[in-house]
Amino acid sequence: MSLRHAVLxxxxxxxxxxxxxMKRFESSLSNVWPATQSQVYGELxxxxxxxxxxxxxxxxxxxxEYAITEEGRAELHHWLIETEPERxxxxxxxxxxxxxxxxxxxxxxxxxxxEAARSDRFHEALxxxxxxxxxxxDQMSVYGRLALEYGLRQTAMQAEWARWAARQI
Amino acid sequence: MSLRHAVLxxxxxxxxxxxxxMKRFESSLSNVWPATQSQVYGELxxxxxxxxxxxxxxxxxxxxEYAITEEGRAELHHWLIETEPERxxxxxxxxxxxxxxxxxxxxxxxxxxxEAARSDRFHEALxxxxxxxxxxxDQMSVYGRLALEYGLRQTAMQAEWARWAARQI
DNA sequence: GTTCCCATGTAACGGGTTACATGATTGA
DNA sequence: TCAATCATGTAACCCGTTACATGGGAAC
Numbered sequence: 001m002s003l004r005h006a007v008l009x010x011x012x013x014x015x016x017x018x019x020x021x022m023k024r025f026e027s028s029l030s031n032v033w034p035a036t037q038s039q040v041y042g043e044l045x046x047x048x049x050x051x052x053x054x055x056x057x058x059x060x061x062x063x064x065e066y067a068i069t070e071e072g073r074a075e076l077h078h079w080l081i082e083t084e085p086e087r088x089x090x091x092x093x094x095x096x097x098x099x100x101x102x103x104x105x106x107x108x109x110x111x112x113x114x115e116a117a118r119s120d121r122f123h124e125a126l127x128x129x130x131x132x133x134x135x136x137x138d139q140m141s142v143y144g145r146l147a148l149e150y151g152l153r154q155t156a157m158q159a160e161w162a163r164w165a166a167r168q169i
Numbered sequence: 170m171s172l173r174h175a176v177l178x179x180x181x182x183x184x185x186x187x188x189x190x191m192k193r194f195e196s197s198l199s200n201v202w203p204a205t206q207s208q209v210y211g212e213l214x215x216x217x218x219x220x221x222x223x224x225x226x227x228x229x230x231x232x233x234e235y236a237i238t239e240e241g242r243a244e245l246h247h248w249l250i251e252t253e254p255e256r257x258x259x260x261x262x263x264x265x266x267x268x269x270x271x272x273x274x275x276x277x278x279x280x281x282x283x284e285a286a287r288s289d290r291f292h293e294a295l296x297x298x299x300x301x302x303x304x305x306x307d308q309m310s311v312y313g314r315l316a317l318e319y320g321l322r323q324t325a326m327q328a329e330w331a332r333w334a335a336r337q338i
Numbered sequence: 339g340t341t342c343c344c345a346t347g348t349a350a351c352g353g354g355t356t357a358c359a360t361g362a363t364t365g366a
Numbered sequence: 367t368c369a370a371t372c373a374t375g376t377a378a379c380c381c382g383t384t385a386c387a388t389g390g391g392a393a394c
Contacts (some may be wrong), residue, residue, distance in 0.1 A: 003382090004383080036382070038383080038384085039381080039383085060390070061389080061391065062390080063391045138388095
């Protein structure tokens with residue numbers, strides 16, 4: 001049920017149309033909470049019906065600009081502060097590790113080395129992203145940087161673990 | 170589409186009934202790939218129809234013991250070695266971080282410290298698990314330990330990151 | 339005038355969760 | 367005999383993905 005909060009969170013910063021939101025999902029939230037166009041438009045409709053958003057303005061080409069309401073802000077705050085986030089679940093990488101006993105040691109070793117290389121590549125991609133984004137003083141820049149640092153630490157840890165695991169075999 | 174591979178992977182070790190599989194999902198895979206009872210029974214039916222499993226034996230109370238076929242093993246091997254695992258997606262913890270600008274600095278700081286404490290608690294729970302499991306020489310023990318080490322490193326990294334992030338604010 | 343970008347929506351499908359429904363066997 | 371455990375299955379619902387469908391406005 002977090003897509004609604006992602007939408008509320010983005011609109012809390014400033015009003016936007018569904019189209020605008022999609023771009024922001026793609027540019028800043030894609031690694032954290034991806035969403036498709038049909039999902040976003042659907043959710044905007046539901047949130048407006050529920051009174052957490054309003055259509056603040058209508059523009060050309062049927063553009064509807066949504067703005068968060070007081071109830072919307074209250075719901076966002078409630079979610080952020082008073083509810084616990086879901087712990088991580090479902091890792092395809094780890095699921096495979098459980099079954100490495102069903103292939104040869106050589107294949108298992110290769111899998112883990114490959115996984116290390118993939119983590120390195122992702123780590124580098126995040127560093128490139130860090131270098132290419134124009135970081136400002138806005139909300140998204142400040143907190144987006146914290147999230148990116150998490151990604152850097154995560155990918156580094158994954159690569160180290162995979163190399164360690166490969167040595168264990 | 171990984172539930173089918175989880176089922177194949179468990180049955181590759183030894184034949185089992187749906188009921189047996191559920192217990193194994195709960196005891197060893199719960200942190201990596203949780204599954205519900207209705208999912209497991211449904212998947213067993215589909216896999217048997219597709220010829221990746223067979224009903225090897227029937228027991229009391231309508232018990233059906235499933236065994237993996239050669240095609241099943243081939244599919245498991247193909248998935249494990251020749252396909253790429255999905256990279257991590259959707260972190261509710263990080264989604265919230267993006268929106269910490271919409272609450273006070275004090276609340277943002279508290280959230281991150283709380284997150285650090287939650288990571289510590291999960292880390293300790295994993296250590297307890299490590300101490301309580303009877304580790305043998307079987308496939309699941311060897312590779313399960315690698316997965317558990319990942320969890321330990323992950324939770325440690327999360328706690329460190331959250332404390333670092335709290336200091337940034 | 340044609341191509342890009344802006345802009346919104348619907349439909350079909352698949353996977354996951356929860357709840358419902360049923361019943362046999364074992365052991366205290 | 368009663369409770370716990372073994373054992374299988376179905377139905378409804380929600381969420382996410384992919385594909386389809388449509389059209390206005392701006393710039394060249």
